[in-house]
Amino acid sequence: MKHIRSFAQLIWVAYFAKQLLESNRTSSLRDLYYSSEAFGVRFNDQAESDRIITDLECLTGKPREVFGIFPEERSAIFGSVKMSYTVPGYEGREVDLTLSPDGFPIGRALMTAKPIETDAEMILAVESGGMFSRLIETMAWKRYRAILVQLGGQPPRSTRSLMRKLHEAFGLPVFLFTDGDPWGMHIAQVVKSGSANAAHIPGLTIPAAEWIGVTPADIQEYSLPSEPMTSADLKRLDELARDIRYAGSDWQKHITEFQGLRRKAEQQAFSRFGMDFVVDTYLADKLQ
Amino acid sequence: MKHIRSFAQLIWVAYFAKQLLESNRTSSLRDLYYSSEAFGVRFNDQAESDRIITDLECLTGKPREVFGIFPEERSAIFGSVKMSYTVPGYEGREVDLTLSPDGFPIGRALMTAKPIETDAEMILAVESGGMFSRLIETMAWKRYRAILVQLGGQPPRSTRSLMRKLHEAFGLPVFLFTDGDPWGMHIAQVVKSGSANAAHIPGLTIPAAEWIGVTPADIQEYSLPSEPMTSADLKRLDELARDIRYAGSDWQKHITEFQGLRRKAEQQAFSRFGMDFVVDTYLADKLQ
Numbered sequence: 001m002k003h004i005r006s007f008a009q010l011i012w013v014a015y016f017a018k019q020l021l022e023s024n025r026t027s028s029l030r031d032l033y034y035s036s037e038a039f040g041v042r043f044n045d046q047a048e049s050d051r052i053i054t055d056l057e058c059l060t061g062k063p064r065e066v067f068g069i070f071p072e073e074r075s076a077i078f079g080s081v082k083m084s085y086t087v088p089g090y091e092g093r094e095v096d097l098t099l100s101p102d103g104f105p106i107g108r109a110l111m112t113a114k115p116i117e118t119d120a121e122m123i124l125a126v127e128s129g130g131m132f133s134r135l136i137e138t139m140a141w142k143r144y145r146a147i148l149v150q151l152g153g154q155p156p157r158s159t160r161s162l163m164r165k166l167h168e169a170f171g172l173p174v175f176l177f178t179d180g181d182p183w184g185m186h187i188a189q190v191v192k193s194g195s196a197n198a199a200h201i202p203g204l205t206i207p208a209a210e211w212i213g214v215t216p217a218d219i220q221e222y223s224l225p226s227e228p229m230t231s232a233d234l235k236r237l238d239e240l241a242r243d244i245r246y247a248g249s250d251w252q253k254h255i256t257e258f259q260g261l262r263r264k265a266e267q268q269a270f271s272r273f274g275m276d277f278v279v280d281t282y283l284a285d286k287l288q
Numbered sequence: 289m290k291h292i293r294s295f296a297q298l299i300w301v302a303y304f305a306k307q308l309l310e311s312n313r314t315s316s317l318r319d320l321y322y323s324s325e326a327f328g329v330r331f332n333d334q335a336e337s338d339r340i341i342t343d344l345e346c347l348t349g350k351p352r353e354v355f356g357i358f359p360e361e362r363s364a365i366f367g368s369v370k371m372s373y374t375v376p377g378y379e380g381r382e383v384d385l386t387l388s389p390d391g392f393p394i395g396r397a398l399m400t401a402k403p404i405e406t407d408a409e410m411i412l413a414v415e416s417g418g419m420f421s422r423l424i425e426t427m428a429w430k431r432y433r434a435i436l437v438q439l440g441g442q443p444p445r446s447t448r449s450l451m452r453k454l455h456e457a458f459g460l461p462v463f464l465f466t467d468g469d470p471w472g473m474h475i476a477q478v479v480k481s482g483s484a485n486a487a488h489i490p491g492l493t494i495p496a497a498e499w500i501g502v503t504p505a506d507i508q509e510y511s512l513p514s515e516p517m518t519s520a521d522l523k524r525l526d527e528l529a530r531d532i533r534y535a536g537s538d539w540q541k542h543i544t545e546f547q548g549l550r551r552k553a554e555q556q557a558f559s560r561f562g563m564d565f566v567v568d569t570y571l572a573d574k575l576q
Contacts, residue, residue, distance in 0.1 A: 025425055025563065028418030034559035037513055074364075074417060076393055089427075090389050100388065101378050101397035105364055107390030107421060129362060130316030133395060137313055139377070225325055271322035275313065 009052045010059075012041040017056065017067035024088045026068040026108045029053070058200045063157045065111060075159045076103035076129075078136050079147030080120050081166065083113040101136060103150065111158040115169040118147065122287070123166055125149035127178040127187060131267050131278070140279045144287055147172070154187055154195070160204045163191065167206055174206050175287060180214025181229070181264035182236040185254060193245045212286040216257035219265045222282065225272050226263040233264060297340045298347075300329040305344065305355035312376045314356040314396045317341070346488045351445045353399060363447045364391035364417075366424050367435030368408050369454065371401035389424060391438065399446040403457040406435065410575070411451055413437035415466040415475060419555050419566070428567045432575055435460070442475055442483070448492045451479065455494055462494050463575060468502025469517070469552035470524040473542060481533045500574040504545035507553045510570065513560050514551040521552060 016035060020027055027035065032053070033046040043049040053064050064070075077097055085093045087109045094116060097104055104110060124146040126132050132150035135141055141148050149155075149163055167174050176191055178184030188211035198204055219226050229237075240246050241255050258264075270278035304323060308315055315323065320341070321334040331337040341352050352358075365385055373381045375397045382404060385392055392398060412434040414420050420438035423429055429436050437443075437451055455462050464479055466472030476499035486492055507514050517525075528534050529543050546552075558566035 026421055027559075027563070028416070028421070028556065030416075030554070030556045031418050031422075031559045031563075034513060034554075034556050035563065037560040038562050070418075070421070074390075076362075085389060087389050087425075095387065100383065100392055101373065101375050102362075102393045102395030104388050105390045105393055108425075109389035128316070128318075130319050130358075133314055133316070133358070134319075137375075137396075225322060266318070266322075268316065268318045268322050271315075271319045272325040274326050275315070275319075275323065 006052065009041060009043065009049070010055055012036060012039055013049070013052050013056050017069065020068035026070055029069060029071055032069060054197070054200070061200070061202060063161065063198065063201045063204060065108070065158045065161065068108065070108060070158065071156055074105045074107060075152040075155055076105055076132060076150040077110065077148065077162065078103040078132070079118070079141055081118040081147055082116040083110065084116050085109055086112045086114065097147070103132065103136065106156070106159045106162055108158070111162055115166055118170050119145065120147045120170070120172060121145040123147045123149060123163055123172050123174045124287070125151050125163065125174065125176050125191065127151050127153070127184055127267055131177070135279065138276065138279050140283065143279070144283065151178070151187055151191070154190060157198060157204055160191055164204065164206050174209035176209055176211045177213060177267060178211070179264070179266045180216065180219050180224070182233055182240055182258065184214065185211065186240065189245055214265050214267055214269070215254055216261050219261060219263060222270070224265040224269045226265040226269070229262050229264050234259070234262070294340065297329060297331065297337070298343055300324060300327060301337070301340050301344050305357065308356035314358055317357060317359055320357060342485070342488070349488070349490060351449065351486065351489045351492060353396070353446045353449065356396065358396060358446065359444055362393045362395060363440040363443055364393055364420060364438040365398065365436065365450065366391040366420070367406070367429055369406040369435055370404040371398065372404050373397055374400045374402065385435070391420065391424065394444070394447045394450055396446070399450055403454055406458050407433065408435045408458070408460060409433040411435045411437060411454060411460050411462045412575070413439050413451065413462065413464050413479065415439050415441065415472055415555055419465070422563070423567065426564065426567050428571065431567070432571065439466070439475055439479070442478060445486060445492055448479055448494070452492065452494050462497035464497055464499045465501060465555060466499070467552070467554045468504065468507050468512070470521055470528055470546065472502065472555075473499065474528065477533055502553050502555055502557070503542055504549050507549060507551060510558070512553040512557045514553040514557070517550050517552050522547070522550070
């Protein structure tokens with residue numbers, strides 16, 4: 001009985017995804033959960049419908065976003081790149097991603113847009129919205145010829161998919177700038193090697209992407225204001241030390257150094273040396 | 289001594305804000321906290337620097353965003369309205385807010401932009417990103433001639449300030465569509481009457497704004513899928529019942545009905561009746 005139930009759920013999710021595709025529509029994960037009731041399909045909670053969507057991804061090898069199913073979180077992009085929209089009502093319309101000085105949210109329209117041209121030479125993805133804004137308004141994007149991406153924590157797959165698309169279309173290197181703690185390091189790792197949740201989906205990883213910091217060595221070299229790690233931070237480090245994605249010697253070195261330092265620093269911490277330090281000194285050191 | 293310390297902090301925050309204004313730059317709250325160290329000004333934690341910023345707002349009667357100080361959260365806007373940017377590098381450049389089908393983030397650039405023209409007839413602000421996307425892609429914004437705003441929970445002041453600017457510049461009514469629970473109701477209330485945290489700042493409230501739901505009456509009339517309220521929900525209702533902003537009879541009625549019902553429903557819950565129900569039926573009932 002249990003198997004029949006989840007099979008019926010899977011069929012319905014596939015049907016719902018087909019409806020979305022045919023009508024060129026999108027749905028949030030939450031919405032899909034509520035929509036099921038209209039069809040007499042029962043999920044105990046959203047966790048259950050999310051799991052069935054993962055099953056669909058496994059079967060098809062495609063991320064849910066391809067079927068028009070999006071999570072709530074959004075991240076943003078800004079830079080000298082022209083994209084051509086494919087969503088209904090905007091087919092073939094071109095947009096220059098420097099046009100909105102607040103950036104562009106990465107939703108379904110940008111995720112499905114075609115890269116046309118760029119004069120950028122790298123993709124620079126940062127963790128916080130504050131850093132993203134700073135790099136726009138200091139014209140750091142011009143100076144480093146960078147397409148800026150705001151990851152906003154663990155980045156949604158639409159963001160990772162768009163980054164990979166730009167990386168491949170234009171052959172641009174990808175640099176990742178996050179907080180200096182196990183969580184920030186893992187955001188970079190997920191962009192590079194994929195998340196445990198999406199391990200079944202090809203086409204989202206960027207193996208050549210590089211974590212530029214904040215590394216434990218940076219915390220010491222730049223004498224950054226730092227905070228002691230919590231027990232949750234230290235536990236997370238232990239987990240990462242055993243994670244296959246961290247098997248490389250560079251990663252192991254970062255982990256060992258964090259474990260020795262037992263301190264962490266946010267990317268915002270460079271402001272301690274003035275508003276321009278991060279652009280003029282830190283990024284210059286790391287990117288050039 | 290305690291007063292000298294906080295006075296010194298206030299002077300520094302005012303100095304920092306002046307620097308931001310003169311150099312046409314912005315800072316996040318977090319960034320300002322770290323920046324203080326460059327000047328030998330000590331805050332125990334970010335809560336303390338946030339409080340001093342509030343003091344500056346009290347003294348000047350202006351929201352921190354006017355000084356270029358922004359929180360991390362962002363919300364978004366989409367609709368048939370032309371704005372003219374004033375930020376450096378974009379002065380006088382016009383942007384049509386239907387140009388990005390994923391919406392525009394409301395950051396410093398849009399907050400300081402000038403409204404030029406619109407053919408919209410209302411501002412419709414919604415709580416969730418999922419609802420915002422749905423109203424864009426179903427062309428509900430065209431059908432209801434609405435400028436759409438995604439509040440994203442308790443909306444940042446930049447968002448409230450932009451909504452008020454559009455409300456005043458074009459004389460547009462403002463409708464608020466949130467989850468049907470005390471938290472959603474209070475999001476609407478804050479847009480209407482202001483937050484306790486920003487009670488000292490004029491120019492952010494929209495007294496004529498109207499909460500269209502999800503009301504407790506809606507939960508029953510539309511037979512929405514609902515969940516029992518938690519003790520935190522019920523406690524929050526008790527607090528709101530005593531809050532001066534809820535003194536009006538309509539609000540008291542909503543509170544009493546929620547207390548009787550003891551259930552809540554998200555705005556996504558309308559998906560139970562199919563993807564188009566919320567646009568074709570619910571919004572039609574409420575807005576026409």
